[in-house]
Amino acid sequence: MKKISIPGFRNNSKGKKIAATIYYIWALLSCFSRGWGFSMVLLSAPFIILSFIDIIKLKKHHLPNKTAIISFFTAMAVFAFGTFLVYESFFQKGVTSNLPGIIGDTKAGEVDSIPDITTDQLKVHFLNVGQAESILIQQGQHAMLIDAGNLRSGRSIVEYMNKNGIYKLDYVIATHPHLDHIGGMPKVIQDMDIDKFIAPKVPHNSGTYKKVLTNLNRKGINVNKPIVGTSYALGDATFEVLAPNNDHYESLNDYSVVIKLNYKNTSFLFTGDAQWTSEQEMLKNGVNLNADVLKVGHHGSRTSTTTSFLKAVSPKYAVISAGRNNLFGHPTLYTVKKLLDYGVHVYRTDKSGTIVSVSDGEKIIFNAKAEPYRQNRVVKNIAVFSAKINRKFGQISRLYGWNNRWVIN
Template structure:
């Protein structure tokens, strides 16, 4: 009888250890991105020294934020079509600098588009005029990209894309006219900052806390003050910049601040196209995607 009790005790202890180990394993897998099914993908395209972000929204619609310089259009469209899309539902030009809207006219001409948003600031460049002409030929009007505008919302899928800046445009510094977007999907928040610098960042009224940050102005020190980055407090920071670019982006000051924060930093000059995917709760990252800059 004593032997049976001893055996029972040993068996019970063994089962307890198994249960505890199982719990630990379950916890590990719960944190592993392979155990969830993402339905929103944010592609930070490697367009060299510029910005272009293609977003697959959870309701099947798409958004393009910026388009890099004027020789990326065909490659960006190829990327989008390879993902299975023949329309861009929301087109956003954060501000009229060539490294952000250089290929936008080509893209607008060569794919179906929905709404177009840009800041209400004018420039007399040929590139900008071509974009206006391309939008007009598609029978679209450019919507004023300013704080308070909601670009997209889907209550059933629990996501919304809202413009949080600019409050006012800056004719002397187009960077400070950048359209800044907060994209919320369930518990996941993405912040896209364009090239906004300190003066624009100081006007923001919204809560900028975000899980994923598109680091401002290619990692420039002027666009990433420590107090702002601390407010965002991202888990993932993505810097879009060109290899050995003439501006020294990303600046060492920005990298130092990010290194002191509890976040993972990705750079298109080192990691190529960076894709962040989510189910609205968990996040995953893929790097080493297509280098759009080389597909001229």
């Protein structure tokens, strides 16, 4: 049987070997930024193409093609598994949890109940909705929802709220019209009683966005434009709108509604997908950004959490909402490292599932394990290297106007 040969190294062409080496290194490194799924797809693709060509060629000349067939199917299996990992992180169905005490799509052995919230507590649920975002906030009998996950999250979010005894929401905020934030919103609007709906005024053409507007219309709910400086009460808690500070942005992410939630002596900052442009505007405004918990902007992407912003917020805790093995490489190692270097306790829905934090007004507790701090030189160097490449790519993409196409979620 012939040995399986590696595409790019099948003959003595130096150019091909160099190109193939660069490709394989990129494919391997991309697991750090884009997840294992993407890496597997990249690595298996050349094997699929070349072994398929081999099968045809050998068959034509009536030569044995068993090795090529084995190579083809093995590569196909790797490709399929990689695609599955990417898909799963994108379209995760339910509000899942790896932690006991969380209601959702509970697996066997998990506790299917959570103690009732007492009136003197604030409870913030960072729902695990895959590569998307949805946050439920409770204070006493009052509740609000920030975003509603992806296209398949609607039903599970409603079920999660119902199981927690919530049928009415004082506020719903749709931070911005991207699918990973308003995907499940039509269902939420349809099934829940909503007092106030807050969303930025920005034209958007997706079918889901139109459905959101149709459902709001059907239930006679108005859309309130977020006005910076406006405060709202949620039971004994209050929240203030901090962004958007402008009517026009290059990126849809910067239209994100940013709010700071205060409960007695504790505070949370929810940033949606706001990027550095919006962060700089908030800094310029001179508002007090300082908060105990920072919901990290844009799933921990490099486009957010600039150093000056992080310093101004100086959080004790940070929560990142991202899907396991997601294609976007969220959160970037760079951002996680930066937060850890600042001594912040980092929680991630892609690691812990749904995360619940409770504030009694003085201290905040989490039901999840924080990201361990590893002083690993190799990891640190990879993070810095990948951030440099990303920054270069960002500059190039801005130059050619690709930004909106790439930063899509």
